[in-house]
Amino acid sequence: MAAQLIDGKAIAEQIRQELKAEVDVLKQKYGKAPGLAVVLVGERKDSQTYVRNKKKACDEVGIVSFGTDLPETASEEEVLQVVAAYNADPAVHGILVQLPLPRGIDEQRVLDAISIEKDVDGFHPLNIGRLAMRGRDPLFVPCTPKGCLELLKRSGVQLSGKKAAVVGRSNIVGMPAALLLQREDATVTVIHSRTPDAQRICAEADIIIAACGKAEMVGGDWIKPGAAVIDVGINAVDDPNAKRGYRLVGDVNFAEAAEKAAKITPVPGGVGPMTIAMLLRNCVDGAARSFEAEVSA
Ligand SMILES: Nc1nc(=O)c2c([nH]1)NC[C@@H]1CN(c3ccc(C(=O)N[C@@H](CCC(=O)O)C(=O)O)cc3)C=[N+]21
Incomplete structure (x- = not known):
């Protein structure tokens, strides 16, 4: 093999260490930790594994993780209610709704309901739209x-x-x-x-x-x-x-x-x-913006 390997696992580990140091600084400065909410609907094994790995990664860097698990049979309105509650919760700086959602739930409607300030997946059309424009910056990149x-x-x-x-x-x-x-x-x-x-x-x-x-x-x-x-x-x-x-x-x-x-x-x-390291990055960035806004308000 001629190519040099790009070691994502090692680079992600390096980034998690950088983030841990940043989170320690935020805790010192503001007395608060970043928070990530993960919403899982249904019982897909792969989704459960991803969600578990995301929570583990949060623990490692000092991000507080919140989780809501809804059954496969949950209605769109129930999912929207969970999102609305996290939108309103000042301890939550990032909201991730694990995809894919079960059939019958309008994914777009759910993603559009996430506050753009907490859209750590970067899937909100306003964040994507800004990404596509010169001279504009999204709050979060996917x-x-x-x-x-x-x-x-x-x-x-x-x-x-x-x-x-x-x-x-x-x-x-x-x-x-x-x-x-x-x-x-x-x-x-x-x-x-x-x-x-x-x-x-x-x-x-x-x-x-x-x-x-x-x-x-x-x-x-x-x-x-x-x-x-x-x-x-x-x-x-x-x-x-x-x-x-x-x-x-x-x-x-x-x-x-x-x-x-x-x-x-x-x-x-x-x-x-x-992917997981960048989720943590986005969450820390969102929290830092939120803490800074509270201080200057
Ligand atoms: N709202 C939302 N946001 C997501 O970011 C999101 C999602 N939904 N739904 C599912 C996909 C998939 N995804 C992965 C994350 C980490 C690995 C990962 O860490 N993979 C390891 C292990 C692979 C394994 O052994 O299974 C690797 O590639 O080395 C893979 C896939 C995030 N997703």
Whole structure:
């Protein structure tokens, strides 16, 4: 393998230590800790695991976590009531409603109800809209794309003046990732399922963010020699030899891509841990703004 590994797990750990120090300063200065509320609706095993990991990460850096678990059968109104209560709670600086929500609940309506000052996922249309505008700044940037940019920056990858390709155009990853790269003065192409010549366009890019949700779709032929490759995908593929009967692969064919890229993230241990670190980052930033506003009021 020619490529240098971008170690998301180690970088996320480093960020958590930086955040812990910042939280200690906030506690000293204001006598209060940042608070994160996590709302989980339903019994999906993967969602339960993610929520558990988020709470654990909060403990580690000194963020107080609040949690509300609602049954699969909860109504949209009940979820909205929980969000409204956290919006009004001064001890809560960030609200995360774990996605996906059960069928029958209007996800957009729930996300729109989160106060933009507490929108640590960065999914509120006002925050996304500001991200898309030159000269404007969102209060929060979505955690996964923010983690991708942080990995690139901390690995010394230059973005300004470079060609970037984003594979995938989701609201949660692809589109905000493209906007963030553009804000760093990269020239960005968003590739999606209807793009003719996707492989050729991708192979011209100095920076690739793969977030298409298709296991190992981005092969070696998609990679320009010397490119930096960030793999957002987490796909379980059956593997009878693996411990749990499956193993995780990304949206990039790692073995092939690592022969051509200069830098590449692994799966697991790449973007995933950074998503949680950026959630904590957003929560600490939101709390700091709130504490500062209270003092100057
Ligand atoms: N409102 C909301 N916000 C989210 O940020 C959100 C969400 N809903 N719904 C689900 C997705 C998924 N997500 C991940 C977070 C961490 C890892 C992670 O840490 N992965 C590790 C371990 C993977 C494993 O072993 O399962 C890794 O990639 O190394 C993965 C995925 C956040 N999400």
